[in-house]
Amino acid sequence: DTGVSQDPRHKITKRGQNVTFRCDPISEHNRLYWYRQTLGQGPEFLTYFQNEAQLEKSRLLSDRFSAERPKGSFSTLEIQRTEQGDSAMYLCASSQQSQETQYFGPGTRLLVL
Amino acid sequence: AQKITQTQPGMFVQEKEAVTLDCTYDTSDPSYGLFWYKQPSSGEMIFLIYQGSYDQQNATEGRYSLNFQKARKSANLVISASQLGDSAMYFCAMREGNTGGFKTIFGAGTRLFVKA
Numbered sequence: 001d002t003g004v005s006q007d008p009r010h011k012i013t014k015r016g017q018n019v020t021f022r023c024d025p026i027s028e029h030n031r032l033y034w035y036r037q038t039l040g041q042g043p044e045f046l047t048y049f050q051n052e053a054q055l056e057k058s059r060l061l062s063d064r065f066s067a068e069r070p071k072g073s074f075s076t077l078e079i080q081r082t083e084q085g086d087s088a089m090y091l092c093a094s095s096q097q098s099q100e101t102q103y104f105g106p107g108t109r110l111l112v113l
Numbered sequence: 114a115q116k117i118t119q120t121q122p123g124m125f126v127q128e129k130e131a132v133t134l135d136c137t138y139d140t141s142d143p144s145y146g147l148f149w150y151k152q153p154s155s156g157e158m159i160f161l162i163y164q165g166s167y168d169q170q171n172a173t174e175g176r177y178s179l180n181f182q183k184a185r186k187s188a189n190l191v192i193s194a195s196q197l198g199d200s201a202m203y204f205c206a207m208r209e210g211n212t213g214g215f216k217t218i219f220g221a222g223t224r225l226f227v228k229a
Contacts, residue, residue: 033217040221040222048216104160
């Protein structure tokens, strides 16, 4: 079991550009979560998938953000027209339906210049 | 609205001593889960311990125990026999609802420094 993986680990982009992050959950986990963490704060919930269905979205997820999990395995998080305020660590986590614990990936650190 | 409060921005503890990290929560849902995660400087969130709202006994995982005071809505983390490697950020988190992966809210965290 390789754990949750995220790609890329770091991303630097210019304001206005689009970026896409990928998350590969633990293979038998059907639940997948995206969080955003800014410096000195705890993670903030963004969205949650059960299999391929996106069941919950935070109000933090503006219309510039979109997440998909097309086959119920890996997930992508896209940010369109990035802003400097989008600079943060984007964390992905996964869990099994029968268990409470969410296991986190190493995160993707985004810097918008 | 659900809320998690961690009132200690930073804590110091001597190596080999025990330390308690405070967490209070607010929810109107009778079914919820409480978690503690550790985040070292590398950035990865590491699960430590879980307590369900209907669990009768306090959760324990090795050197970690959760002091669950339901009436006071507190879920303090106790680390026994602190080690230098325990130096990290610690986050308390709560998930409302039945087992089903609902929204999870994190506190602002407590930074723990373990002194040699």
